[in-house]
Amino acid sequence: MDAPRVFLKPGRDKRAEAGHLWVFSNEIDKAEEDLTPGGIVDIYSSRSKLIGRGFCNPQSLISLRILTSKPEPIDEAFISKKIQAAQNLRDQILPGETAYRLLFGESDGLPGVVVDRLGDVFTVQSYCLGADMLLPHVFSALKTLYSPRAIYKKSDSAMRELEGLKEDVGVVEGDLKPPVEIVQGFHGHKLKFWVDPIEGQKTGFFFDQRENRVRLTFYAKGKSVLDAYSYVGGFGVHAAFAGASAVTCVDSSAPACELAKKNFEANGLKGDVIQEDAEVVLGRFRTEKRKFDIIVLDPPALAKSKKIVFSAIRKYGHLNQAAMECLNPGGLLFSCSCSHHVERGEFIKMIGEAASGIGRTARILEMRGAGRDHPILPAMPETEYLKCAIVRID
Numbered sequence: 001m002d003a004p005r006v007f008l009k010p011g012r013d014k015r016a017e018a019g020h021l022w023v024f025s026n027e028i029d030k031a032e033e034d035l036t037p038g039g040i041v042d043i044y045s046s047r048s049k050l051i052g053r054g055f056c057n058p059q060s061l062i063s064l065r066i067l068t069s070k071p072e073p074i075d076e077a078f079i080s081k082k083i084q085a086a087q088n089l090r091d092q093i094l095p096g097e098t099a100y101r102l103l104f105g106e107s108d109g110l111p112g113v114v115v116d117r118l119g120d121v122f123t124v125q126s127y128c129l130g131a132d133m134l135l136p137h138v139f140s141a142l143k144t145l146y147s148p149r150a151i152y153k154k155s156d157s158a159m160r161e162l163e164g165l166k167e168d169v170g171v172v173e174g175d176l177k178p179p180v181e182i183v184q185g186f187h188g189h190k191l192k193f194w195v196d197p198i199e200g201q202k203t204g205f206f207f208d209q210r211e212n213r214v215r216l217t218f219y220a221k222g223k224s225v226l227d228a229y230s231y232v233g234g235f236g237v238h239a240a241f242a243g244a245s246a247v248t249c250v251d252s253s254a255p256a257c258e259l260a261k262k263n264f265e266a267n268g269l270k271g272d273v274i275q276e277d278a279e280v281v282l283g284r285f286r287t288e289k290r291k292f293d294i295i296v297l298d299p300p301a302l303a304k305s306k307k308i309v310f311s312a313i314r315k316y317g318h319l320n321q322a323a324m325e326c327l328n329p330g331g332l333l334f335s336c337s338c339s340h341h342v343e344r345g346e347f348i349k350m351i352g353e354a355a356s357g358i359g360r361t362a363r364i365l366e367m368r369g370a371g372r373d374h375p376i377l378p379a380m381p382e383t384e385y386l387k388c389a390i391v392r393i394d
Helices: 076-093 129-146 158-163 207-219 234-241 254-266 278-288 306-324 344-356
Strands: 005-008 022-024 028-031 040-044 050-056 062-068 099-104 113-118 121-126 150-155 168-174 180-186 189-195 224-228 246-251 272-275 292-297 327-337 362-368 387-393
Touching: 040 062, 050 129, 076 099, 076 129, 099 180, 099 207, 113 129, 121 129, 129 150, 129 168, 180 207, 189 234, 189 254, 207 234, 207 292, 207 327, 207 362, 207 387, 224 234, 224 278, 234 246, 234 254, 234 292, 246 254, 246 278, 254 272, 278 306, 292 306, 306 327, 306 344, 327 344, 344 362, 344 387
Parallel strands: 005 040, 121 150, 224 246, 224 292, 246 272, 292 327
Antiparallel strands: 005 028, 022 062, 040 050, 050 062, 099 113, 113 121, 150 168, 180 189, 327 387, 362 387
16 A cells, blocks of 8 residues: 655654654655645655654654554554454553553554543543544454443543544443443452543543552551542542451542442442542641651643643642651652653652652662553653652651
């Protein structure tokens, strides 16, 4: 299949040649013909060497996204092969599991497409125009490979606005009546969670924190634990299962809090659930001098663009400082950021400054990231976004 050819500028082609899958508008030199937004193109270096084949959107800052280094057809067979490869990886790293991130966009070779598996229900997100054009193939491949009970399209990210796209959500296949029960296994144990892929945040569950929740079980036995920004109680349920002396979950969402309560009950565990803004609760606990042994601080992304990184780091600092003041001496803070614009070094510096600002000492015991079902492409730093610092506060 022939595709229109796009040539990159001299010196601006090195990133793509090194394996980065995005090409920005200011890196393009010329196209041999008018490009169809969302269409397939072949991408060449300034020396006329084929870099790869991908889709384009001339109206977006990220104008090209590379799908393959070969001039091969981009059809259902291609998409099916990518999904099967992603499944093979999940079978290797999460054997026997049925709930995880099945497809992590660029890291699994399908830029702009995310698929989460919730047992026999699949939620699909598209972040860009080219990915929208591929979704019929994605849906068809999922039906062929899994015979799912339901496929739900949840393309509602604010990132779509950068491509001039509107929200696009709805049931694509089957019958879906939330909540949906999923199982998270670890070390021979299994925990049940009820999630809502329709009204819940993102695709219904934050699989990226899976291994950090498991790591919490190593520390939680006999400890009092506060799970701030708890959503459906992922960290809190794991802490209770590990034998925490007391668990308190805080989230502003009423539906999320109801699911958190349901998730404690589903596993025969106890935990207090408070529906209130976590920042407000931390401030009140600080005033009341209420203390915990472990606090999980997992706020939503505070830096959704580079323009607001400075203010976001300041906000992270205030939140971390409030949490530190609610920790017993020697307590642990699980401090998280899902903002990829906030770099690891900046995040670590923020933690240190937050501690020193209140006369406490911070020691980072572990610096963790997203689970293995969110693999990182070395050539694409954007695929490494989640930071989870386990910090002892003295």
